[in-house]
Amino acid sequence: MVRKFTKLKVIPLGGLNEIGKNMTAIEYKDEIIVIDCGLSFPEDEMLGIDIVIPDITYLLKNRDKVKGIFLTHGHEDHIGALPYVLKKLNVPVYGTKLTIGLVEVKLKEHKLNNVKLNRVKPKDKIKLNFMEVEFIKTTHSIPDACSIAIHTEIGTIFHTGDFKVDYTPIDEDVMDFHRIAELGKKGVLLMLADSTNVERAGYAMSERTVGSSLDEIFRNAKRRIVVATFASNIHRVQQIINAAYKYNRKVAVSGRSMVNVVNVAKDLGYLTLPEDILIDLNEINDYSHDELVIITTGSQGEPMSALSRMASSEHKKMEIEKGDLVVISATPIPGNEKTVSKVINQLFEKGAEVIYDDLADIHVSGHACQEELKLMHRLVKPKYFMPVHGEYRHLKQHAELAVSLGMPKENIFTVTTGCVVEFDRNSARLGGYVPSGNILVDGLGVGDVGNIVLRDRKHLSEDGLMVVVVTIAKENGKVIAGPDIISRGFVYVRESEDLIEKAKVVVREALTECENKQIREWAYLKNTIKDELKNYLYERTKRNPMILPIIMEV
């Protein structure tokens, strides 16, 4: 008799057809493990939304099965949703030292102190009843990044996590090529791999190349140097500090996330700081300009970031001055080009010299390009492949890359978030869908803002609001006060008195009409006011404000 195995299920809950909120559930028998728990930033039409997190309905429904969340690295798109998810599903969290260090800062901000955080090292294996989770060293734009292998009796799943192949990483801690090749040799059932840079030919340059560009810039700089980069790119920060030290400059750190990350990295030993090199931002006036480097957030032109505030004279402690040299050591993430460009313009207007990506080799990507992806596919040589971490076009092209390396098309699963893929030893198939999607976080509200609220916000933001207040008599329905009209974001009332007066006439006539017909229902009255006013306003202004009639009966 053939022994029948339960299916091994892979369920992406985020990170497909989008860059952000990475989360994948892997289920076997009565165990589920979750890889990563990231957030994404709201799209333009998500007005007023702070962040977006994955829908975890499926995990909550199966909460007894969920054995833990395993983190590949400490970027926001992999750990950012943790505080929100842990509030609903308090399971153990596993990650390397730096990753957990960054998680701790986050949990503290959310006053979550009853979470079981487990620090692991690469090569560590966490044994569950039916799965074994192995951390494998990889390289990325943050130290301590890992790939994750999940071993089951059905086969091994290998998740690359975010990675690039850096043969000369700053901390000399290279990717564990040997282990990855070994897994490939033993046989990997499924690989999930980073698709971010699949459109780029060749290789991502080593982080080390940025060091020599920075060195040259620092050598020639005459005055103050401001470098903006991603807070989490600790190796970049290290190289900036190294260059500062070499050219006898002190370093001040600006921006909340930069200060946080530098502190965590310093405490955990991920940053090597020459003695006394760091100074407080309050002390910069004690030094002459050629003795200073300021490392700051804001490389994406975020309006509230330290660099934006320095550029627009809104920063309390420092302002960009003529002659400052500003280095933007990052490329704009797609979608941020406009805001970055705005900041660059402001910096030039202030008289600063600005060096950004188009002008020098001051940034390298943290994600594998085509040749690195090919290396990974060749080393792991999985039976099945699922491209992850990318928009649809990235996933599609990653699938094509796999085909070009000889993988049969039918063994590639280019799926969407929420789609279940089921495996047994010899086959794989799509196995339906679980709830998935965007949960919007606005202030303290998680998931309470949905499509209807967003539609109203959009309407209000585009056409404004008009409130009509009218008081009618209980006994006969006659208007005894009003209509009064209040508007916001529609027209400037003082210059539109005529329009508002005529609008009142329209409302009054509509109500008289109802009165004559002996109609007293509020819903009907309100709709009549809305319709008549809407037509009138559109006729006069070609605008469609939201109209809110308020009827009071006395």
Ligand SMILES: [Zn+2]
């Ligand atoms: Zn990453």
Ligand SMILES: [Zn+2]
């Ligand atoms: Zn990522």
